[in-house]
Amino acid sequence: xxxxxxxxxxxxxxxxxxxxxxxxxxxxxxxxxxxxxxxxxxxxxxxxxxxxxxxxxxxxxxxxxxxxxxxxxxxxxxxxxxxxxxxxxxxxxxxxxxxxxxxxxxxxxxxxxxxxxxxxxxxxxxxxxxxxxxxxxxxxxxxxxxxxxxxxxxxxxxxxxxxx
Amino acid sequence: xxxxxxxxxxxxxxxxxxxxxxxxxxxxxxxxxxxxxxxxxxxxxxxxxxxxxxxxxxxxxxxxxxxxxxxxxxxxxxxxxxxxxxxxxxxxxxxxxxxxxxxxxxxxxxxxxxxxxxxxxxxxxxxxxxxxxxxxxxxxxxxxxxxxxxxxxxxxxxxxxxxx
Ligand code: FES
Ligand code: FES
Numbered sequence: 001x002x003x004x005x006x007x008x009x010x011x012x013x014x015x016x017x018x019x020x021x022x023x024x025x026x027x028x029x030x031x032x033x034x035x036x037x038x039x040x041x042x043x044x045x046x047x048x049x050x051x052x053x054x055x056x057x058x059x060x061x062x063x064x065x066x067x068x069x070x071x072x073x074x075x076x077x078x079x080x081x082x083x084x085x086x087x088x089x090x091x092x093x094x095x096x097x098x099x100x101x102x103x104x105x106x107x108x109x110x111x112x113x114x115x116x117x118x119x120x121x122x123x124x125x126x127x128x129x130x131x132x133x134x135x136x137x138x139x140x141x142x143x144x145x146x147x148x149x150x151x152x153x154x155x156x157x158x159x160x161x162x163x164x
Numbered sequence: 165x166x167x168x169x170x171x172x173x174x175x176x177x178x179x180x181x182x183x184x185x186x187x188x189x190x191x192x193x194x195x196x197x198x199x200x201x202x203x204x205x206x207x208x209x210x211x212x213x214x215x216x217x218x219x220x221x222x223x224x225x226x227x228x229x230x231x232x233x234x235x236x237x238x239x240x241x242x243x244x245x246x247x248x249x250x251x252x253x254x255x256x257x258x259x260x261x262x263x264x265x266x267x268x269x270x271x272x273x274x275x276x277x278x279x280x281x282x283x284x285x286x287x288x289x290x291x292x293x294x295x296x297x298x299x300x301x302x303x304x305x306x307x308x309x310x311x312x313x314x315x316x317x318x319x320x321x322x323x324x325x326x327x328x
Contacts, residue, residue, distance in 0.1 A: 037263025
């Protein structure tokens with residue numbers, strides 16, 4: 001499969017961190033960048049994409065920052081992937097069936113998609129369905145179980161210090 | 165999803181055409197390029213990738229050309245996609261969990277994959293499984309049902325003239 005944007009990893013981790021920010025509080029892009037050891041400008045680009053897609057909200061002003069736009073269970077992994085990487089299909093049909101000596105003289109032959117395209121897009125839908133079936137709430141549950149207690153405490157301390 | 169190589173479409177259509185070439189016969193890269201209205205050099209690149217992956221066979225010599233390496237039912241859409249586009253996962257984990265103030269001091273914390281990576285790769289496996297569940301024999305069956313009779317006859321005539 002073609003590589004997706006590097007930003008997907010940072011976006012998923014940032015969204016997971018935002019699940020731990022208390023109601024009414026926000027984290028700045030700078031805090032999220034520091035926490036993930038990435039540059040602020042790099043992360044801001046992806047945070048803006050998440051905000052444009054309605055996954056997170058940008059609270060403006062001097063006490064502003066980012067928070068989740070809805071409950072973790074209502075934000076799927078597909079929402080985050082598509083916010084960063086777009087919704088275009090990976091398979092690209094250039095209608096090569098319409099070229100060469102085998103092509104139809106009657107254009108009405110081509111009113112439906114090529115069956116090869118249909119099968120390729122159906123396979124992509126399996127991937128999207130698998131991402132849509134998983135939410136930030138699943139990542140929270142994984143984290144409870146799998147993040148090392150020392151790490152968890154360090155991240156919780158960082159959020160407590162940095163939230164505003 | 166990130167766009168896959170344009171060559172996947174040409175490779176799938178070429179492999180489908182090769183299912184119609186009788187046993188003991190081949191089609192040249194030039195014939196396949198003409199049939200699909202693409203340049204020979206463009207298609208040869210992808211035919212070589214299909215041959216390298218063991219999907220088709222290159223028969224050398226003056227009467228040489230390409231034929232399928234195995235029965236259509238034994239060649240999956242995944243075989244063809246991976247021949248052209250590779251087998252690398254689309255999701256790219258740069259281990260950002262190991263950076264920033266939340267990172268563990270104990271490297272043994274990181275002996276298993278990040279749970280975000282695990283979930284992203286599992287979703288890609290759903291796409292691969294969907295491609296693996298479909299073979300060239302399915303495309304042949306689609307073609308029987310869906311290709312316009314006039315087109316079918318034109319392609320059959322072209323193959324009859326060009327096979328060697
Ligand atoms: S014409 Fe594009 S996949 Fe068949
Ligand atoms: S560290 Fe790469 S996905 Fe979590």
